[in-house]
Amino acid sequence: MGLNIMGAVLRRHAVIAVAAGALVTGLLPAVSAGAAETVPTSLITSSGYERKTEEVGPGLTLLTYENPKDDRIVHVLRTDPDVAPLTVESTTGVSGALLEKTTDMLKATTSTKSRWPHAGINGGFFYETPEGQAFMGISVQEGQVQSASCVRPRREAVLIQHGRPYVSDFTTHLTVSAPGVDPMPLDGVNRHPGWMRGCAQNSGTTDYPDDTNYRTNPSEIVAFTPQYKAPTPRPDGDSRFPEDDDPGAEAVIDARGKVLSLNPNGRGGTTVPAGGRVLQGIGSGADWLRAHATVGTVLSLQERVRDERFGDDIPLDDSVDIVNGSYPLVRDAKYAYTGNNNFVDPRTAIAVDGPGRTLFVTVTGKKVRNGATLDELARILLDLGAVDGLNLDGGGSTTLVVKETIRNRPVDTGGERPVADAVYIGHGGYGLYAN
Incomplete structure (x- = not known):
């Protein structure tokens, strides 16, 4: 087995082991001892919130949580690559120097319309430059480093390898x-x-x-x-x-x-x-x-890219993408947010749940700029059964696209905001179709 495959397998086994242990002992959801206990745990289990379930494709489920008396709305796209041939990927669009809309990035992944990604979310943090944009932290596309990691403050990121995501601290x-x-x-x-x-x-x-x-x-x-x-x-x-x-x-x-x-x-x-x-x-x-x-x-x-969580290097080949984030929210099925950001704002997160399914999560307003604090976002991920979860860029960048349609409400007056990169669910993999 090649080193790159071995590393990916070890990381996946670590996540699966934690998930299995949590499910067996009934620890999902869980919070750390230092986290404030609240009942209910998160927004999606609050009184008045109801869940709507929409099967948007084989292995693709869209969960929508909303309350008629609350402007906030939570969208969760859950993808199960063990049910259908699905793969998680990322893209910087047609030009790494330019900001592009998530919808345009997804369509630019292939000239064949029938192979356009099933769904996608906005990706990492960035800032504008006279030429277009630059990343706030690490970016890797198809095994090539497109932006260096931060020395300070250190930022977590999501590694996407062989179609599966894994959250860690990469340098x-x-x-x-x-x-x-x-x-x-x-x-x-x-x-x-x-x-x-x-x-x-x-x-x-x-x-x-x-x-x-x-x-x-x-x-x-x-x-x-x-x-x-x-x-x-x-x-x-x-x-x-x-x-x-x-x-x-x-x-x-x-x-x-x-x-x-x-x-x-x-x-x-x-x-x-x-x-x-x-x-x-x-x-x-x-x-x-x-x-x-x-x-x-x-x-x-x-x-060289090092995984500080495992203490080893990631062999860089064309199977490796890395998208930067900020603030780990869930680690090993436990509450992991340690910051002091109490702003309510639109949020985007990526997570992996107990059975190893990928979750794309957005929290936005239905009519006005609204969303969640990072503490609330972490608790939402726990209630969804997340094993690992990471906060991605939010605010006006928050975008969830499903079947070429934006499902959340963009808050910018001009509509969907151009961003630096996107994470998407594409065609591929080797699904095991259920009976």
């Missing part, structure tokens, strides 16, 4: 090396050198003094992948950050790592070659490129 370890030279850290992927929002992606990053949601670093090397599909960013991407003013240097390398060109005194406006990379450096990062990325030199790029 990226990225370097570039030249012959006879010690490896140099790659500080980021597919973002502006010099600044980032929402997380620090390397140890040299400092908080921007006027807005702690931004981090800056005057010395970096950032890689751009073919999936970026936009010209590389130019200096002065944001006037607030002088770290971004450095003209820096830029190297273009091919699929074998050979340096095709080096601009020692500038960067930006370059298209990433198929299979290759573009490296932008500022500060000491630019000095490294000028010294070692000369034309004809072969550079070596190393990408």
Whole structure:
């Protein structure tokens, strides 16, 4: 058995073992000792809430929880790949640099309409840039790192491998090396050198003094992948950050790592070659490129993703996608939320329940901007029998698409919000049809 298959099997067995133990001992749902006990446990078991069940396809069930006296509505898409040939996947759409609507991303997965995904939700956290967008944390598509993990604050993510999701804490370890030279850290992927929002992606990053949601670093090397599909960013991407003013240097390398060109005194406006990379450096990062990325030199790029929960590396092949999240909600069938976010807002979550089925969950308002706190969302997942669950991007991003129709109410005045990536239920797998 290959290492990548073995790792996926071990992770799946760990989840199944926890689920089986919880079901046998009657521990679903459960909360940690430090969590406040409430009766009922969650919104969906509150007085007045009723559940409607809709079979939207083989192995696909849509559960809707609503109360005529409450504006909030909970949608749960439950998918069972043991009943029908279904697979969980993710996508960044036609361009990793651009924000796109979830509905458009799903349709862009294939030109064959009959093979469009059955359903999908919006994915990870992102921020807007002059070129389009960048991720707040890790992103992996088909085994290639599209964004580095956060150093702080650390964020959980969902690994999607061989059509099944698994929630953990994943870290990226990225370097570039030249012959006879010690490896140099790659500080980021597919973002502006010099600044980032929402997380620090390397140890040299400092908080921007006027807005702690931004981090800056005057010395970096950032890689751009073919999936970026936009010209590389130019200096002065944001006037607030002088770290971004450095003209820096830029190297273009091919699929074998050979340096095709080096601009020692500038960067930006370059298209990433198929299979290759573009490296932008500022500060000491630019000095490294000028010294070692000369034309004809072969550079070596190393990408490693570590699962901090299991303490091992994830072999990166085209079966691996990772979508970033924030705040684990359920871990090993127990309440796991430890934050202090008490805002009521639209929410999106992904979870795996006791029998190993995938759950897409949204909480929104029926008429106005409404939703749940993260504590409430965690308790909803517990009442659904979740073994592991993760909060994804919410607010105006929250979108649940089933059979090409948006089932929740988007809160933006313009309707569905373009986002960075999406998680979807596609065709595939080897289902065992029930009698």
